[in-house]
Amino acid sequence: MPVIKMADTELSGKRVLIREDLNVPVADGVVTSDARIQAALPTIRAAMHENAAVMVMSHLGRPTEGEPEEKFSLQPVADHLSEALGTEVPLIRDWIDGVEVQPGDVVLLENVRFLPGEKACDESLARKMAALCDVFVMDAFGTAHRAQASTYGVAEFAPLACAGPLLAAELEALGKALTDPARPFVAIVGGSKVSTKLHVLDALAGMVDTLIVGGGIANTFIAAAGHNVGKSLHEADMLDTASKLAAGGEGRADIPVPTDVVVASEFSADAPPTTKSISEVGDDELILDIGPRTADQLGQILSGAGTIIWNGPVGVFEFDAFGDGTRTLAEAIAASDAFSVAGGGDTLAAINKYDIASGISYISTGGGAFLEFVEGKKLPAVEMLERRAGEAR
Numbered sequence: 001m002p003v004i005k006m007a008d009t010e011l012s013g014k015r016v017l018i019r020e021d022l023n024v025p026v027a028d029g030v031v032t033s034d035a036r037i038q039a040a041l042p043t044i045r046a047a048m049h050e051n052a053a054v055m056v057m058s059h060l061g062r063p064t065e066g067e068p069e070e071k072f073s074l075q076p077v078a079d080h081l082s083e084a085l086g087t088e089v090p091l092i093r094d095w096i097d098g099v100e101v102q103p104g105d106v107v108l109l110e111n112v113r114f115l116p117g118e119k120a121c122d123e124s125l126a127r128k129m130a131a132l133c134d135v136f137v138m139d140a141f142g143t144a145h146r147a148q149a150s151t152y153g154v155a156e157f158a159p160l161a162c163a164g165p166l167l168a169a170e171l172e173a174l175g176k177a178l179t180d181p182a183r184p185f186v187a188i189v190g191g192s193k194v195s196t197k198l199h200v201l202d203a204l205a206g207m208v209d210t211l212i213v214g215g216g217i218a219n220t221f222i223a224a225a226g227h228n229v230g231k232s233l234h235e236a237d238m239l240d241t242a243s244k245l246a247a248g249g250e251g252r253a254d255i256p257v258p259t260d261v262v263v264a265s266e267f268s269a270d271a272p273p274t275t276k277s278i279s280e281v282g283d284d285e286l287i288l289d290i291g292p293r294t295a296d297q298l299g300q301i302l303s304g305a306g307t308i309i310w311n312g313p314v315g316v317f318e319f320d321a322f323g324d325g326t327r328t329l330a331e332a333i334a335a336s337d338a339f340s341v342a343g344g345g346d347t348l349a350a351i352n353k354y355d356i357a358s359g360i361s362y363i364s365t366g367g368g369a370f371l372e373f374v375e376g377k378k379l380p381a382v383e384m385l386e387r388r389a390g391e392a393r
């Protein structure tokens with residue numbers, strides 16, 4: 001079902017409340033990575049340009065509700081926003097009962113998670129948020145999988161609720177990759193655990209032509225194929241699950257198991273790396289990356305893909321000696337003509353480390369929300385926007 005878009009909404013002179021995801025890393029009162037702020041800027045600028053009275057809200061970290069702590073204050077974000085927008089963005093600490101803001105101006109509302117009832121989506125809190133505005137704009141894809149007061153409840157009660165440009169672009173890019181994808185459709189699911197990504201593995205295995213597994217997830221598949229994985233991160237209680245996925249079948253993806261790996265005798269940045277065939281891993285060794293032969297083979301599969309979805313590094317890329325597999329695949333994605341979508345906190349870190357962002361068609365701002373969308377789940381905040389759009393018609 002369609003949603004109303006901010007771009008199609010009259011904003012001039014209106015009080016516009018925008019939910020962004022400005023949950024950025026902060027150290028000593030300074031924002032250390034402003035990617036999420038940068039992503040939100042076009043939305044905020046567009047609303048100011050339309051002469052709306054703009055209120056921006058976000059969460060930061062995981063404070064205890066009702067116990068505001070300075071280390072979770074959005075003040076550093078307000079400072080950073082002021083600089084980026086070239087205009088003073090005041091932080092309003094006490095805002096839930098009313099906010100003063102003039103058309104053309106923008107204010108930042110203090111951390112929504114300081115308010116009791118945010119997480120539980122308390123109705124009276126959501127109604128108070130809704131009462132602040134004429135138009136509510138949901139623009140925080142990264143929180144769209146959570147039904148909370150500032151993402152879901154407020155959208156139910158606001159006079160008008162619409163999707164911001166960032167959220168709309170995200171839904172469109174993910175929708176394009178998942179509905180009628182250009183084939184071959186290849187997915188990479190790496191990272192640490194099968195258990196946390198089981199649903200996404202299962203969903204993708206039913207959609208894609210080739211499902212590339214990496215990291216601790218691959219180790220579990222390697223063990224399930226009967227190989228010794230030594231002390232590698234893997235899940236012994238997931239072997240049956242991995243075997244079933246690997247068995248494939250009609251309409252199910254091919255899941256190639258690595259043929260060579262890079263091992264070390266301890267989990268450390270300066271442990272000497274050794275490349276081995278998959279059948280030669282010793283009891284005292286840890287698999288920390290896919291091997292060069294495997295990386296080249298997988299890189300070729302990616303080169304020929306029509307659509308690529310990437311979540312999760314295929315090795316411990318934080319240690320340079322074990323990052324070659326992730327770098328090779330990242331570069332293959334960037335070089336391919338496929339429509340490519342990537343998401344996940346550590347995946348984004350790898351994209352930055354190997355400097356290939358410009359080669360990816362769309363980089364999702366959501367980790368958990370990205371995975372749930374790929375699983376085919378309805379994101380609650382998006383569902384609410386669809387419902388409101390249906391009522392408005």
Ligand code: ADP
Pocket residue numbers: 190191192193214215216219233287288289311312313314315316317318343344345346347348367
């Ligand atoms: P994302 O945040 O992109 O969803 P995950 O959080 O699932 O990704 O996984 C990333 C983590 O997995 C990284 O910190 C990486 O070091 C780790 N990892 C990857 N391969 C291995 C491995 N072979 N052994 C242990 N940890 C691994």
Ligand code: MG
Pocket residue numbers: 344345346
């Ligand atoms: Mg992670």
